[in-house]
Amino acid sequence: MPALRRGLAVLRLLASRPGPLSAAAVARELSLPRSTTYHLLAELAAAGFATHFPEERRYGLGVAAFELGSAYLRHDPLERLARPVLRRLVDSVGRTAHLGVLHGSEALYLVREQPRQPTTIVSDVGVRLPAHLTASGRAVLGRLPAAQVRALFPGPFVDRTGRGPRNLPALRRLLAVERRRGWAVEDGYVTAGFASVAAPVFDHGERPIAAITVTFRHVCEVECGETWPELAAEIRRAADELTSRIGGRG
16 A cells, blocks of 8 residues: 555656656655655556666656546546536526636536526636636636746727726736635626626646536626625535545635
């Protein structure tokens, strides 16, 4: 068991870095004896989970790790784990709930659960919407590095209803507010007469990988400044539960 835990720790370290690492760097990062590190890397390379670059004297992830990750995606684990969480949330709040992910500069909806009397809304499964306008998109964007957000929005901002951030400085200000608050809100940014509240879901590296959103009818002639904290508390509990179910940390 200790050897298995150490081997998995090596894989996680290799996966977390943008390029290959030397055995000495792996040993130093994980506080492992150098001889143990070389043995673990050799075994991982033999099984295809690590690749040795002899000219560079470094190690990176192998093809088997890629195949394992591809199999993980084929099994739709995030959606499967999210559905019961969303169902319980919908039963509690009586409103439509979604699981969404960031896909470039767009929010992509993967799962939708509806109450007994559903309302027709634009955010259906498979729909993509401008991430800066959606609560789900900004719930994720708010936890990303500023440079990454800047790279995602290099040009003109899409506008749907005349509300929402229209340039990068405005988006940054809104993300800062929502990050401090702990949840994102959109009030008629996507569809007039509807509002949404969203909270982020995190992976094992504390990175935002998805958001849980609740959408509902809300008519307001101008932006009312509502933040719906009681509803947000329910959504955050659901997001925390899904984070836990996938082995993440928020």
